[in-house]
Amino acid sequence: MRPLYFDHNATTPVAPRVFATMRPLFESHFGNPGSAHIWGLQAKKAVDAARARVAALIGAAPEEIVFTGCATESNNTVLFGHFPDRSGHLAVSAVEHPSVLAPARALSAAGVTVSVIPARPDGVVSPSDAADRILPQTRLVSVMLANNETGVIQPVADIAALAHAAGAGMHVDASQAVGKIPVNVDALGADFLTIAGHKLYAPKGVGALYVRKGMELPPLLLGGGQEGGLRSGTENVALIAGLGEACAMAAEDVAREAARQEQIRDAVEAGLLGLGYDAMLHGEGASRLPNTTFLGFAGFRAVDILSECVTEDIGCGAGAACHGADTSISPVLAAMGVDRTFAEGTIRLSLGRSTTLGDGMELVERLGGILRRLSR
Ligand code: PLP
Numbered sequence: 560m561r562p563l564y565f566d567h568n569a570t571t572p573v574a575p576r577v578f579a580t581m582r583p584l585f586e587s588h589f590g591n592p593g594s595a596h597i598w599g600l601q602a603k604k605a606v607d608a609a610r611a612r613v614a615a616l617i618g619a620a621p622e623e624i625v626f627t628g629c630a631t632e633s634n635n636t637v638l639f640g641h642f643p644d645r646s647g648h649l650a651v652s653a654v655e656h657p658s659v660l661a662p663a664r665a666l667s668a669a670g671v672t673v674s675v676i677p678a679r680p681d682g683v684v685s686p687s688d689a690a691d692r693i694l695p696q697t698r699l700v701s702v703m704l705a706n707n708e709t710g711v712i713q714p715v716a717d718i719a720a721l722a723h724a725a726g727a728g729m730h731v732d733a734s735q736a737v738g739k740i741p742v743n744v745d746a747l748g749a750d751f752l753t754i755a756g757h758k759l760y761a762p763k764g765v766g767a768l769y770v771r772k773g774m775e776l777p778p779l780l781l782g783g784g785q786e787g788g789l790r791s792g793t794e795n796v797a798l799i800a801g802l803g804e805a806c807a808m809a810a811e812d813v814a815r816e817a818a819r820q821e822q823i824r825d826a827v828e829a830g831l832l833g834l835g836y837d838a839m840l841h842g843e844g845a846s847r848l849p850n851t852t853f854l855g856f857a858g859f860r861a862v863d864i865l866s867e868c869v870t871e872d873i874g875c876g877a878g879a880a881c882h883g884a885d886t887s888i889s890p891v892l893a894a895m896g897v898d899r900t901f902a903e904g905t906i907r908l909s910l911g912r913s914t915t916l917g918d919g920m921e922l923v924e925r926l927g928g929i930l931r932r933l934s935r
Contacts (some may be wrong), residue, residue, distance in 0.1 A: 609803025710851025
């Protein structure tokens with residue numbers, strides 16, 4: 560049976576051209592960018608080129624890009640950096656990734672007032688709900704561009720306008736959006752924007768943070784002063800160059816590839832909804848990532864579907880997890896108020912560059928067989 564990988568929102572493979580770009584930087588061009596000799600200069604050149612390529616993909620200037628170790632680090636840098644005195648007000652959406660929600664909880668425990676902007680049943684964080692929670696004393700608003708589970712694309716530009724009117728900074732976790740849909744920091748009104756390398760065919764262990772020119776942010780890591788002093792530590796040259804190459808690849812065809820994947824995704828959704836089970840498409844009607852479908856099947860448990868998927872060589876994600884006899888549903892589905900019947904049987908399918916229509920149809924067939932077996 561050929562493996563069907565439908566979990567690109569968890570991580571993507573490293574693209575061959577990304578690997579090819581990185582390889583010499585591990586071997587011959589291994590220098591420290593801080594060194595004043597040819598090896599150092601080669602490494603610095605690679606980092607500078609990558610910075611320009613990341614910036615170009617999101618409409619930023621190269622000096623506004625800071626390389627980090629991962630999206631989690633980018634998010635933590637922005638949130639903790641805004642509240643050095645652990646006071647003031649932060650507004651975050653209820654459907655943020657744990658790398659935003661956990662720092663928000665830690666800040667709240669330390670004295671920061673935190674407001675959570677709710678999500679509607681379709682997963683959208685509405686500007687009117689945001690308006691109620693953005694206050695004159697708000698220092699930072701953090702709302703993701705695309706949700707990792709539902710794929711719902713949030714009305715970030717409208718929320719950023721509210722944040723700016725209140726004098727607050729706007730942080731956008733775009734980890735799931737960059738490389739999947741066109742992203743432009745000015746159109747979004749983002750002051751800070753998070754990028755995750757391994758969600759767009761670069762390796763794990765590298766991320767980036769866009770920091771709008773003129774915005775102040777203290778560093779999370781102190782040391783040798785690399786990355787304009789915001790992120791000390793010798794640059795991870797090869798992985799940074801890999802991220803640059805991945806961004807260049809996305810810049811070439813992001814809209815075309817999005818349209819291609821959306822067609823296959825829609826066919827998969829239609830196929831699965833047509834199997835005749837009582838199913839719910841989370842985020843239906845909302846603007847969504849073209850590669851993501853998050854589907855709840857009433858009367859099933861995601862854990863059972865996933866364990867059958869392992870046998871059938873399918874890689875996908877779940878919207879609920881089992882802890883002994885208990886099932887916990889994902890915080891995102893809980894925030895959307897999804898009925899437990901559907902939440903417990905929710906699986907996430909996320910497509911990628913290598914996914915073909917044939918893969919999509921084969922997936923529908925195999926999942927159909929799994930659901931038939933489980934419902935007996
Ligand atoms: N933000 C979002 C929306 C994500 O989906 C993820 C990863 O799933 C992250 C942040 C964190 O990425 P990383 O684990 O690479 O730091």
